Amino acid sequence: MIWRVLEAVHGHLGVLAAAALLHPAILLRRGLPLTRGGRWSVGLTTLVTALAFGLGVGIYEQYRATVKRGVFLESRAVGFLFETKEHLGFTVVALALGAGVAALLAPPGAVAVRRACAAAYLAAALVCAVVVALGTLVASTHGF
């Protein structure tokens, strides 16, 4: 039961991260300095993304032991899509962490840096949306 709840929390945090990553992408696109609210947005987005990733890593061993075999028995293609999801999860968290730290550190005059952060956040948001779609597909095929 607890694993099912953790899996659901992981999925919901992932959806939240996909949506949240778009907000700093929009905020930073013009390169203007972040307001206090903008700093909160960047910080919370990075935190939610890291939490979703960390929870996924945390439940993986139990998932491998009890669920993964069932996913492959149901569908070999979906089983491999879980692997794709795992690889792309790392891409999302690395982009979000890099962009988050950069956006918080950039001085007021660093317009080009903040525009680069917006591009990194947009890339992270799109890949995160793919991760969420793959996760939903895998979970609907077989779960805890």
Add this chain to the structure above:
Amino acid sequence: MTRPAPRPADVRRTALALAALVFGVVSPLAYAAQRVFERARGGPGDPLLVVFDLHTSFYWRASTAAWWGGLAAILAGALVAQPRAQRGRDALARAVALVALPLALAIAVAMWRLP
């Protein structure tokens, strides 16, 4: 008309911000490169091996990718931390803005084709 010289503190913060961005872009690239290399050496994935594989390989791959990302970040940060490297800082920021999205999409396609 010349731009006023940036304050040393701003140069340092810009260099650190750029280093973080370089980490964010290079780490996934290093991760994907390792995965492609593993697949090139090991051939197509075997479901039985995937099911029984511990997560250790993922941790190693992620840690190594983070190490490469960190190394690239240190190098990039050191290069653009010079007060006179304003053009370098601008160029690096533009380069990251240009490559971030195409690179992420290319990684997504590569990891889909070579899971």
